[in-house]
Amino acid sequence: MKQFAILTKKETLQFIRELKIVWLPLAFIFLGITQPVVTYYLPYILEAFGGGQGIIIDSSMKDIAGNEILASTLESQFDQLGVIIIVISMMGVVQSDKANGMLGFILTRPVKVESYISSKIFSNYMFVAGSVALGYVVSYIYTNFLFTSIPFTSLIVALLFYLLWVLFVVSFTTMVSTFFNSQGVIALISIAVLLGIRMIVGLNPLLDRLNPASMSEYAKEALVFADIDMSVVWSVLITLLLSAIVMNFAKMWIANKKYNID
Amino acid sequence: MIHLLNISNLKKSYSEKQVLKGVNLNVKKGEILGFVGANGAGKTTTLNIITGMLDYESGVVEINGLNQTAGLDYKKQYFFIPDTVNVFKNVSGLDWIHFLMNLYEIEENNKLEEYVQVFQMQESIDKPIGTYSYGMLHKMSLIAAFTINPPIIIMDEPLNGLDPNAVVVFKDLIKSYVDQGGTVIFSTHLLDIAEKICTTVAILKGGKIILHDEIKNITGSKSLESIFMEA
Numbered sequence: 001m002k003q004f005a006i007l008t009k010k011e012t013l014q015f016i017r018e019l020k021i022v023w024l025p026l027a028f029i030f031l032g033i034t035q036p037v038v039t040y041y042l043p044y045i046l047e048a049f050g051g052g053q054g055i056i057i058d059s060s061m062k063d064i065a066g067n068e069i070l071a072s073t074l075e076s077q078f079d080q081l082g083v084i085i086i087v088i089s090m091m092g093v094v095q096s097d098k099a100n101g102m103l104g105f106i107l108t109r110p111v112k113v114e115s116y117i118s119s120k121i122f123s124n125y126m127f128v129a130g131s132v133a134l135g136y137v138v139s140y141i142y143t144n145f146l147f148t149s150i151p152f153t154s155l156i157v158a159l160l161f162y163l164l165w166v167l168f169v170v171s172f173t174t175m176v177s178t179f180f181n182s183q184g185v186i187a188l189i190s191i192a193v194l195l196g197i198r199m200i201v202g203l204n205p206l207l208d209r210l211n212p213a214s215m216s217e218y219a220k221e222a223l224v225f226a227d228i229d230m231s232v233v234w235s236v237l238i239t240l241l242l243s244a245i246v247m248n249f250a251k252m253w254i255a256n257k258k259y260n261i262d
Numbered sequence: 263m264i265h266l267l268n269i270s271n272l273k274k275s276y277s278e279k280q281v282l283k284g285v286n287l288n289v290k291k292g293e294i295l296g297f298v299g300a301n302g303a304g305k306t307t308t309l310n311i312i313t314g315m316l317d318y319e320s321g322v323v324e325i326n327g328l329n330q331t332a333g334l335d336y337k338k339q340y341f342f343i344p345d346t347v348n349v350f351k352n353v354s355g356l357d358w359i360h361f362l363m364n365l366y367e368i369e370e371n372n373k374l375e376e377y378v379q380v381f382q383m384q385e386s387i388d389k390p391i392g393t394y395s396y397g398m399l400h401k402m403s404l405i406a407a408f409t410i411n412p413p414i415i416i417m418d419e420p421l422n423g424l425d426p427n428a429v430v431v432f433k434d435l436i437k438s439y440v441d442q443g444g445t446v447i448f449s450t451h452l453l454d455i456a457e458k459i460c461t462t463v464a465i466l467k468g469g470k471i472i473l474h475d476e477i478k479n480i481t482g483s484k485s486l487e488s489i490f491m492e493a
Binding site for chain 1: 310313314315316317333334337338342344346348349350352353357361362364365366367
């Protein structure tokens, strides 16, 4: 436990020194603001740039409910650009330690592989989840201001569902970063798989149960319908289980010394 | 006699090539062992196996009677200094040493300050590691190793990049560390320096230890260099 705390502190220090602690929250704040602001001001913007000739603007755009705007922040901004930003910020999480010999150096100290991997995932998750939550809250504030208010319970329930999806994104990217040695390959595989499983949500109810990306869909439903079927408990458990499995794969890979020149 | 480090019949292959063909090596407490061999002889492989970075096919590797299944207790028996030290460039040397001391659960002590002075790192220890030369990185690792003071210090080519003054300091410190009950193993290809520092030498050739004895018994009228060439 002590090693875990020391390594987590080291990771946090690294975030500060690399200024990740500044740019990642800013990126999510920007994504959070974009949806409500663009939706609200788009008719004005188009009008200012020549009246939007040939473009039909839905006059009811400004009448969209706040909860729908926040749901589309999750779906259009966080699930696409957001996931890409998380993956890019994390693609070197283990790979760079392998490349510069740091992984070997750390693991020849009195450190368990479990402490190493869990400190990586914990520190990155807390940081990414914090950034996502910040962007989400900023989006909520703008949505409340420009559109209609959103019930607080829906807001919190949706955020909790979404952060479960983020947990899987962080765990999966860490695992891929453990397996591969090229940051390009890590980014490509992580983005393709994560966006892929997000795209297939809704195609098959059984598959949805097993798909961690369904958490994002439940978050959207919590905002739009304010009502969630209790059967999602199973999906939540499966998402937690899958996150634990991918973390374990990463741990086993390192414990079997697959990171090395062997 | 109980050996601090015991390696018996150690075998290791990379794909089809067998690099270690049954290495036997015992190191007693208080020894300074120079691990000598040509490039590709398997020195680094042996050291990486001792430190748990590499798996091996068969054999026994024990430090203080513990093998790698002892987990953290085994890892606390040694401090390993690899040949390349690529640590965080934007962290200061002092922060890095404190980080390592925490991992080994070593309390803050005045030894650190003492070794910083001995290695003449007072002006640079607070500066980011990215500004350090190769030799300074090695000095920083040595300061960490001596401050942590484990039963055995294992070093891969520690003399590379050290200036003549640092080599003298290194030699004196290694001797004083051993006088206080420590044990050192290091690989090197600088035979003349190894001859001056080591109490024992092991020559690795063809995947086996072909010569392992106290330096005074080996050299006599010949230099270590000529013995190595004849081996």
